[in-house]
Amino acid sequence: MQVRLSRRKLLGLGLGLAGLPRGQAPLEPQAVFPLGVASGDPSPDGVVLWTRVAPEAFQPGEPIAVEACESADFLEPQGGLIETGFGPESDYTVRADLDGQLEPGRGYFYRFIYRGVASPIGRTRTLPPPGTMPERLRLGLVTCQEFGSGYYGALAHLAREDLDAILHLGDFIYEYSGDPRYRRERFAGRAFSLPSGSYLAVNLADYRALYRTYRSDPFLQQALAAHPWVFLWDDHEFANDTYWDPATDAPGAPDHPFKNQPERLRKLRLEANQAWSEYVPARVVYDPTASEPHRQISQYRKLAFGDLLELFVTDTRSYRSPHPCGEGGFGQRQFATCSAQTRPTQTMLGAEQYRWLRENLTRSSAKWRGLASAVMFSPLRSGDLTLNTDGWDGYAAERQALLQAWARAGVDNLVVLSGDLHSALAAQVSLTFQPGEPWLGAEFMAPSLTSPGPAETLRRLAFWPGNALLEQANPHLHFFDGDINGYAILEATPEAITYELYWVDKTQNHPGAPKRLARRLRYRPGKGLEALR
Template identity: 35%
Template sequence: MENSSDRRRSDIVGLQARRRFLTLAAMTSVGAFAGVPHAQAAARRVEKISEFPFTLGVASGDPLPTSVVLWTRLAPRPYEVGGGLPPAGAVEVRWDIARDERFRHIERSGLTTASAGFGYSVHVDVRGLEPGRSYWYRFRAEAWSSPVGRTRTAPAAGASVRELRLGLASCQQYDEGYFTAHAHLAREELDAVFFVGDYIYENAIDAQAGERRLPAGNRLPEVFDHELTTLEDYRLRYALARTDPDLRAAHAAHPWVVTWDDHEVENNYAAGVPQDSEDPARFLRRRAAAYRAYWENMPLRPAQYPRGADMRLYRRLHFGRLAQFDILDTRQYRSDQAYGDGWKYPGPESQDVSRTMTGQAQERWLLDGFRASSATWNVIPQQVAFSRRRLTRTGPSRLSMDAWDGYPASRDRVLQGARAAGAGNLIVLSGDSHIHLAMDIKKDFDDPRSPTVGVEILGSSISSGSDGMEQPEDWAELLAANPHWSYYAKRRGYVVITLTPTHARADYRTLAYVTRPGAPVTTGARLVTRAGKPGFEPA
């Protein structure tokens, strides 16, 4: 979420030089291991699980043509530290993946270990599957069986794909509304869901869960009523999110591809720089705890397992010849925000060509990926608004220093790299802003007549911002100030994206309310961009 702040975080010289030491200290503070996350498989076995342990559901993610990640986490009592399991111990978990939801034709099975050291989470990288087909999966621990999940592998490399249907979602603050959007997302026919950040929020949550207004019999315990700083804090917050049945349903229905934004750690942090004055070493310990909890609670492979305060989350997926997905991390490596992290007038500091949103290594990886791409659509799922967003029609306008507008040189390098590589049909997927936006990406945002080089699909929040409104008061002003915008709405919701060899369509789903459950879903806009002809038009 883009909360403004007047602080000026400067003079961070020396922070990067000290980072290796601080990272090692952070690793020690959360008990990180140098090896793969099976280091605790030899822990003493938990003797008996007397309550249903799969309260947090199941999930799958990062589909490859012959592989997918299966996830669950054991927590018989999700509101308790440790989930109601011993602070040290391990549970043997069996997993099955089948061609049918009744498990008559089991494709693969195996045993793995859920250990206390990793929050009793399970990550299984199942290999040897068939490309482009659906599977069903489940877990078992002692006498208990998990809910059944459905997943799907990616099409084969080089395959001609007629259609892909994707969900785009972000920003689900538990205490600002129900996750009803996920119930509708679960019922969509999708190949995958891309979640682009703010899966949890770090704020204190009162007993009635804010806008949810829980009745007296369902009030939350006091353990949630403080800002998150420790590993157990973050683990509990993920558990709280997954107690929402609609979120569990969306995870069980589709494979997810996830990346984070800021609230998985702290609002508007930038690399090793916290939002407010805080000791750098202490913040990196907090970041290490947050990254560790993120990996534990997401369907990610061991390759993404964090090393202290560092975690490589950027990665690339291919769906046949139709689409290449370059999933970015715009938090961990970025330069500190210029002039604070709010909406400010741009100046020499924000326009410094050395400023980066991605860091040099990730930027080089992205541009190399453009050069190697042979896909029809080059899609960049990432966190914050990529395109220009002015607040006024004429004269200088304040811009968001936390989004790509605060890093214009970094944005220009990405666009120039795509153009130089001949990587056409560029689509950027974004979240963070709690609004629906459809935007044409201009070669030069200072010139409205500049060529359009791609489109940006910015999806609204699942619940953050509470109910919102379909046509906000600044609707006409902002559309006039930004002629490259095709749609702007402030309801909660998600986006369904359909990719074909000839066109990409964005269906913006909206909900009238989230402060009570059960809202119906409608389609606020349906827009199309044609292959070889960038720019949105009505479908």
């Protein structure tokens, strides 16, 4: 249960909860809050705050308080809650929604207090007031941060950036362990095992352990505490290349040991969703009593950054049809071409989410209309061969229907933000993605933080065609880079969208890991994409 605090109660919060029994040694913040703090889904008058109390420090019935203040001294807190309903049933995680308690367009410091111990201080920011036009908006873009594939020096850099928020485009965790019994440890200190002893997550305890492991990284903690985040999921928060199978009314997971057991997969999806809702600060619809995944959680939503950017956050995994060319591995799920790709019944979003996106984005009056898609929106081909059937290429009729609706509405300010492909790119978005067509907007892909890109993977097989060949085969691409790890920053002004791509050395486990600006591009309606120095 959450109890909203009055300003008077907040002013006395430190005194009210600071006492410890006589003779008891004071607890250290790291002992109480070992995973730090985070904030997510800001609104004009609030934000969702998150922490986890160490089980060793937990005392049943002991309340935890959270307070937010415009100054780091917390002398005059502006908002707060007391949470009493947390414990082992939520894996000791706490989510506090301050919606309605804060002021628009303001920066805030926040902290939790438990048993007289204050957590590390986080920083967050509310959205601009509705009806206003901010001069500038800066969003960090990250995705695909497999724990065993590198270090998080990029996140230490991102924590120091001047940003309004960070958009995580999916694969915050990967469902497999770093157990050396199953895989070679390529980066020292990144090995770990799952409670089940399995290679892949097979129950709630495994998913919770994955989030705890990832969140134990100090650079991830720094970035989570430094800015508000907006999260969407991709496949690895549950299982690789997942989809919804209408034949079994259950998720499909072609690489999971439960793949032919729909009842176990349905239960496992519920458990993966529960762990996500416990460890991710997001303002989503969640029903812990539901026995069907689609009724348990609804993740798609929108955020308005004043009148400058309206961001539509989509779910491209929970409702999608099976892969059109089969589930038999890369030759069917990735590199494949078949007539089923253009079947009108092939859906990426499901009927309800499709209508929501088409209608709301069409009606948006924002200067920029943002579409956050975990998977690549634009085509990627080599001749007649589709190279990314797991992306929107496998659901081409639905993509075309969206583009036609937006073209009829005269949209030229669409900004698609995507991930998943472990690559970076910028692309022209138009009705058929052919040169010379009117632009509806541009797509910008965030590079993977650590996960191996196609160049790294395919070089092991002595088959990497190179970035230039892919650009040549796809003239709508302004550039393609399949050999980069790092992050991107998107800056929006009323005049233009600017995309900055940063390479960061994932082999270096320190906050000053080598970094360089790899690309800087600008998109303006009527002028397209142009490279900047």
